[in-house]
Structure formats: structure tokens, C-alpha cells
Amino acid sequence: MYFTVDDPDGSYATGQVIRLAAEGLYFVRFDGNEVTLPLELVSIGEMLETTEEEYKLWRFFDTIEERDKWIEWLDAPSKPRVISLVRPTK
Template sequence: MTKTVTDTLTGMYFTLDDPDGSYASGQIIRLAAEGVYLVRFDGNEVPLPLELVSLGEMLGTTEEEYKLWRFFDTIEERDKWIEWIDTPSTPRVISLVRPSK
């Protein structure tokens, strides 16, 4: 009897949050074994070697229950997320004093 393994992550792009506030990005290359994927992190100059990552690691969260891994269907979606996250927010000033008449 053959057991079929469902693979829904191969080809997807990702970002991975680091505890220091930075992030890494890359692509899921292929299923290596049930529940384990070969991923390639983006390098600055050259592609980095493939790494094995389990589904358990991909489902990891911080102590505050924030997801560490975010998945995207296309590189454009991932790049749009990265652009949004890297854009500094503009501070807003809220006046707590009522104007006098």
C-alpha cells in the first residue's frame, strides 16, 4: 500500500522573522521527506546552499504567538510584503488640548 504525501509548499516564497527584529527570505525548493522541506535562503551575493526545515519549525511562533514564517505564492507578493515591512512608519501627532474659542 502506497502512502501519498501531500506537498503544498514547494515553490512558495517565504520570510522568516529573527528574534533581533530582522528577517530572512527565500524559497521552498522541494519536499525532502514527509514533513521536511529543502529551502534556499536568499544570499546577498550568491545563492546559499539548501537547508532542511521541518514543518514543525515552519509552524513555530514567538512567546507572544506571532508566526515566524510567512508564505507567499509569488516573489512579487513577498517583495511587496518586504517593501511594506521595511518602510518606516510616519509618526502622527495627536493634540490632547482643546482649542480655545
């Protein structure tokens, strides 16, 4: 299982849930830029944390392709919309 986790500064980290370590604890590996990072222990409570606005910080994906598709959508610039303020004549 793959994930993204949001940071308060608006950035995000990516990685993979490797395996169950103990009840309620999982080994995860965050993606490194140049080297493979060591495994970290993360509790299920940390994975379920939300912001004050009830926004989930962790998102989970079955495949790396699903995660990459989400990231592509997330990083895509929004398209400006033009709204006409003039009423059409009849």
C-alpha cells in the same frame, strides 16, 4: 512558494521553498547576498514555530512580488501622527 523568517534580533531572512524532501520535511533555499546558498532541510514543525507571544516566525507568499510587497511595507518608516490635545471650541 517564497518566505520570510523572523530572527529574534528583529532582522529577517528570505528564501524559497524548493520542494518536498520527505513527509514533513522541505528543501528551502535562503537568499544569499552574492552567491547562491545551498539547500537546507526544514521541518514543518520549524515552519510553524511561534514566539512566546504566539507571533509566527515564518510567513509564506505565492509569488516573489507578494513577498517583496510585504518587505516594502515592513521596512517602510512609520509616519508620525500629530494628535491635538486641545478641545475644539463650539
